[in-house]
Amino acid sequence: MIQINNCFIFEHFQETQKIKRGFSSWNCGILAEKRRKKLQTKTNPSKKITPLPICHCNPLVREILLLFPRRIGSFLLEHFSQISRHCSLILEMVAQEEEFTVDLNKPLVFQVGHLGEQYQEWVHQPIVSKEGPRFFGNNVLEFLTRTKWYAVPLIWLPVVFWLLTTSLRMGHRLSDVALMAALGILIWTLVEYVLHRFLFHINTNSYWANTAHYLLHGCHHKHPMDGLRLVFPPAATAILCIPFWNLVGLFTTASTTPAVFGGGLLGYVMYDCTHYYLHHGQPSHDPAKHLKKYHLNHHFRIQDKGFGITSSLWDIVFGTLPPQISAKKA
Secondary structure, three states: OOEEOOEEOOOOOOOHHHHHHHHHHHHHHHHHHHHHHHHHHHHOOOOOOOOOOOOOOOHHHHHHHHHOOOOOOHHHHHHOHHHHHHHHHHHHHHHHHHOOOOOOOOOOHHHHHHHHHHHHHHHOOOOOOOOOOOOOOOHHHHHHOOOOOOHHHHHHHHHHHHHHHHHHHOOOOHHHHHHHHHHHHHHHHHHHHHHHHHHOOOOOOOHHHHHHHHHHHHHHHHOOOOHHHOOOOHHHHHHHHHHHHHHHHHHOOOOOHHHHHHHHHHHHHHHHHHHHHHHHOOOOOOOHHHHHHHHHHHHHOOOOOOOOOOOOHHHHHHOOOOHHHHHHHO
């Protein structure tokens, strides 16, 4: 069975020229409908579009679809290859008509989902400008997407201090709390790597998946120098703290959970501040100079390697070092 735009063409027809005309007008009808919808969406997006019947251009095609059984004979496959090629050309034209272009002068978040499979290519072609794009038409939502880098240490370092002192008050020595905090930092570096590699760089192609990915990390790759969307918004961090606290609690006691989680939170603060510095600072000495080169290589050259931000430890462990660095280490 051949299926073109969910309409079926059946055997048992003798009048070849009529069939060709039917195919031609049928597909031209589809093309006309696509163009009509696109034009109407551009001129008046709020107006409801009343769909036209697919086969409105030719009654013969409509009769064909209604009268014959749903099967295709070898006769049709062998003798109507010209029709098939004609339809392929028409459908290719339709696909080109439907190609979506993002307007950078309008709010982006609800546009990028329309890119479909083109989204991955689009989002990994960076625009280097300190002027960030507008995300939402709504001013409140737009405000929530913008965060100054220093908000991260100002908000979360007091929380880290409170967590560490909580474990101290519960009877642990300072040296024990320091070790637990160091363990938390190490765990964070692994979390940082796993999230960056497997969540932030997940391949998407549906409308809502593209939209969510753009909000989560795609915007940073598209606009890597946007300083107000580089660190994670505190409200989102607070929400994510809840499941991570519960996860740490599964493997620790009531008195050690605050210290380990506090260490992890400190690791996050170090990560976000380091990330901002790698984009906007000008380090002149290692290791900061090496980290900046390493991270910008991830943005502008090899985007599927070099997922570590604060260190390359887990890239070494899991084999995701960029090729040149791998060669040097070998």
